[in-house]
Amino acid sequence: MAPTWPAQPGMAANYQAAPAFTPVQVRQNFGQPVPPHSYGAGTAYTTLHAPAAQTNMYPPAAPAQEEAPKKKIEWPDSVRSYVSRSFADMDPSIPKADIEAKLKETITQATDKGILFSIDWSTMPLPQQMIKDERARNSTLPQALSQAHISDTSHPMTYAAAVSGSNSKKRKSSDFEPVPAMASGPAAPPPWRAGGRLEDRVTFSNERRQEPASTKSKFQQKLEKRQKRFDGGYKSTYRSPSPPPTRGPVVGTSTELLKRYLRLTSAPNPANVRPEAVLRKTLVLLKKKWSEEENYNFICDQFKSMRQDLTVQRIRTDFTVEVYECHARIALEKGDLGEYNQCQTQLTALYKQGLKGNPTEFKAYRILYFIHTANRIALNDILATLTPAEKKDKGIKHALDVRSALALANYHRFFRLYAQTPNMGGWLMDMFVVRERLNALCYICKAYKPVVPLRFITDELFFESDADAAQFIVDYDGRDLLSEKDGDIVFASGKGYQIFLDHRAAAFSRIDIKGQI
Known part of the structure; x- marks a missing residue:
C-alpha cells in the first residue's frame, strides 16, 4: 500500500514510517556499479521515496538486457562418485588445495574435449595418485625416462591417454608447474621465479645432484671448479677439442728472398718461412727496389710477408723494430694510414721491451696522428706519459707546438710550423x-x-x-x-x-x- 502524505500542515499523517536505511544489492565484482533500476523485487522502496542524499547514488541508465541463463551441466553419476572417492581417500602428505586443483583440472579438460560421458571414471586414477606420479617423475626419474613415461598412452594410469586418446607432441603448461610441496612446509617457487642463482637454473647430471654439501669456502670451491675446467673436467659435446699447441716457435728453412703475403689458415710450414738471416737480405733488397721503382703495392705486400715470418718465429729483436719502422715510413709517404697504424701499434709494444729504435720520432708521429683523427682522449694519454727529456726532442716539441696552435686557433703559427716540420711529420700534417x-x-x-x-x-x-x-x-x-x-x-x-x-x-x-x- 502506497503511503498517503498529508494535504496540508497540521493534518494527521496516515502513512507508515520509513526505515533508516535503503537495502541495496551487493556488488559481486569490481566493474560498474549496479544501477538502481536493476535491483531485485525484494527492494522495498524506489528512489522516489528514498532520502534526498540517496536519490543520485547512480546515474540513470537504460534497462540492461537480461543475460541468457547459462546451461546447467548435469554431471553423470560416475563423475560424482569419482569426486567422492577423491576426498574420501585423502593422503595426509598432499594438501587439500592441490587435490582440488588437480580434480578441477581433470574434469575441466574432459568437459572441454567433450568426453566427459565417455571416460570410464571408475578406472581413472585419483588426483592424489596423479600428483604422486608427477612428483616421482620430477624428483627421481631422469628427464628422458620421464618424457617416455608421459608419452606412453598405453599405460593404464596415464591421464593424457585417457583424456586425449592421441600422442600429442604439444608441450603443456603443466610441464612448467612447480612441484607441490609436502605437508611439512610451504610450496617452494622454482628458481626462475624466485630469482635464484645461475647454478640453480642449469640442469646437472645425477652425480652432481647427489654431491653432499661441501664444508669448503666459496673461494676454494671456485678454485676447484676452475681447476677441473682446465683439467678437462668440463667437456663440451658440441665441438671437437682444439688441437694441442705447438711446443715452440717455428724455425724457418726457406731461402727465398721475396715471397707473397698469404693469410695463414693453418699451422705454418717451416719450409715456407724465412729465417732471420734471409729476412735481413730481403730488407736490403726491398729498400733498393723502393728507391728505384716506388711500387707501393709490391713493397707493402713484401713487408707484410716479412712481418708474418717474424711473428710465427717469435723474433722480437732490434731487427724486428727496423722492419716495422721502415714499413711505417713508407706507408706514411703513400698516405696508407691503415698499415701505418698497424706498424705504430707494434712499435709501441716493442719499444716497451727496451729494444733499440727511434721511439721519440714515432711518438711525435703518434701525437700528430691523434690530432688528425681528433682523438682527444688518446692524445691526452700520450701527453701524460711524456718525460722532460722527450719534451725537449725536436720532433715531439714540434708536435706539441702544433697542438697548442690549433687549441688557440692561431692559424698563423700553425702554418709556420707546417713549413718547418721535421722528419716525416709533414706527411701526417698533409692529411689535415x-x-x-x-x-x-x-x-x-x-x-x-x-x-x-x-x-x-x-x-x-x-x-x-x-x-x-x-x-x-x-x-x-x-x-x-x-x-x-x-x-x-x-x-x-x-x-x-x-x-x-x-x-x-x-x-x-x-x-x-x-x-x-
Whole structure:
C-alpha cells in the first residue's frame, strides 16, 4: 500500500514510517556499479521515496538486457562418485588445495574435449595418485625416462591417454608447474621465479645432484671448479677439442728472398718461412727496389710477408723494430694510414721491451696522428706519459707546438710550423692541412672586410703560389669571390664566410680512417 502524505500542515499523517536505511544489492565484482533500476523485487522502496542524499547514488541508465541463463551441466553419476572417492581417500602428505586443483583440472579438460560421458571414471586414477606420479617423475626419474613415461598412452594410469586418446607432441603448461610441496612446509617457487642463482637454473647430471654439501669456502670451491675446467673436467659435446699447441716457435728453412703475403689458415710450414738471416737480405733488397721503382703495392705486400715470418718465429729483436719502422715510413709517404697504424701499434709494444729504435720520432708521429683523427682522449694519454727529456726532442716539441696552435686557433703559427716540420711529420700534417685552411679562411672572412689581396691568402695559408691559392678557393665554390683590382687579384672576404663555414663543417665531420685504434 502506497503511503498517503498529508494535504496540508497540521493534518494527521496516515502513512507508515520509513526505515533508516535503503537495502541495496551487493556488488559481486569490481566493474560498474549496479544501477538502481536493476535491483531485485525484494527492494522495498524506489528512489522516489528514498532520502534526498540517496536519490543520485547512480546515474540513470537504460534497462540492461537480461543475460541468457547459462546451461546447467548435469554431471553423470560416475563423475560424482569419482569426486567422492577423491576426498574420501585423502593422503595426509598432499594438501587439500592441490587435490582440488588437480580434480578441477581433470574434469575441466574432459568437459572441454567433450568426453566427459565417455571416460570410464571408475578406472581413472585419483588426483592424489596423479600428483604422486608427477612428483616421482620430477624428483627421481631422469628427464628422458620421464618424457617416455608421459608419452606412453598405453599405460593404464596415464591421464593424457585417457583424456586425449592421441600422442600429442604439444608441450603443456603443466610441464612448467612447480612441484607441490609436502605437508611439512610451504610450496617452494622454482628458481626462475624466485630469482635464484645461475647454478640453480642449469640442469646437472645425477652425480652432481647427489654431491653432499661441501664444508669448503666459496673461494676454494671456485678454485676447484676452475681447476677441473682446465683439467678437462668440463667437456663440451658440441665441438671437437682444439688441437694441442705447438711446443715452440717455428724455425724457418726457406731461402727465398721475396715471397707473397698469404693469410695463414693453418699451422705454418717451416719450409715456407724465412729465417732471420734471409729476412735481413730481403730488407736490403726491398729498400733498393723502393728507391728505384716506388711500387707501393709490391713493397707493402713484401713487408707484410716479412712481418708474418717474424711473428710465427717469435723474433722480437732490434731487427724486428727496423722492419716495422721502415714499413711505417713508407706507408706514411703513400698516405696508407691503415698499415701505418698497424706498424705504430707494434712499435709501441716493442719499444716497451727496451729494444733499440727511434721511439721519440714515432711518438711525435703518434701525437700528430691523434690530432688528425681528433682523438682527444688518446692524445691526452700520450701527453701524460711524456718525460722532460722527450719534451725537449725536436720532433715531439714540434708536435706539441702544433697542438697548442690549433687549441688557440692561431692559424698563423700553425702554418709556420707546417713549413718547418721535421722528419716525416709533414706527411701526417698533409692529411689535415686542408681542413685547417678552411678553418683559417673562416677566420679571415670574419676579420678582414671587404677584400684582401690573394697574395695575403698565399702567404698566410702557406700555398706554394698564388695560382694554388686561387685554385683552392675555386674548388670550394669561391670563384665569384675572386676579382681583379688595380692589376692585382683580390679575395672578397666579406662575402665568403658562410661558404667556407659549410665546407669546414663537412671537413671536420669526415674522420673515418681504416685501422684507427
